[in-house]
Amino acid sequence: MKTCLIVDDSKVIRKVARHILETLDFTVAEAADGREALEQCRLSTPDVVLLDWNMPVMSGMEFLRALGTETLSHRPKVVFCTTENGMAHIRAAIEAGADEYVMKPFDRETLHSKLQIVGVA
Template sequence: MTKTCLVVDDSRAVRRVVRRILEDLSFTVSEAENGQVALEVCSSAMPDAILLDWNMPLSDGPSFLKALRSRPDGSTPKVIFCTSQSELDNITRAIDYGANEYIMKPFDSDLIKEKLCEVGLITTN
């Protein structure tokens, strides 16, 4: 069965690049430009994975993640923060809020593949 991933980032360019990487890994991809839209997407179909930006308008990554994890089905997706927020405090907060992994921008397909492997969504050959 095909895995699904929601890419949440306010940058259309970042979403496009990440979509291409994920589709190459056989994921079905949906997109959201902020946490508010992402919650709506999750309400209609909870994805297997969420790649989440930190800084976004309306609803940022941490706010989205807290709202997601408080839902009855909110523990299902593996959440990987993809952000330029490198401070140890922010990484710790992301994990406390329920993130499974953390990727620093800029990233490449190998790093995304590695993190998806670490959270158990793909296997490497």
């Protein structure tokens, strides 16, 4: 079974994403910020990270840059999940190492298609 780490400071978004991912047969873990997510990745690297952009403690971009410096068993796919929709934000995310980008609010079909694009669904 594939694993996904949902990283978002919104409990509601984590709950919605968890429900969608579980219907797609993912085992789901959650983190409320980038620092917590990095610690979880060190313990057990997920197949994919669903990553929010704006979070306290450590933002999505800070997490993505830190993830790139980690020595993990494998590099998880990273799907940015955010309300930031400007081309500059999308370009910055991809350049920093994101594999795909999904806009909030998202639905099951949209998330499923993004996971298929990155090869984990």
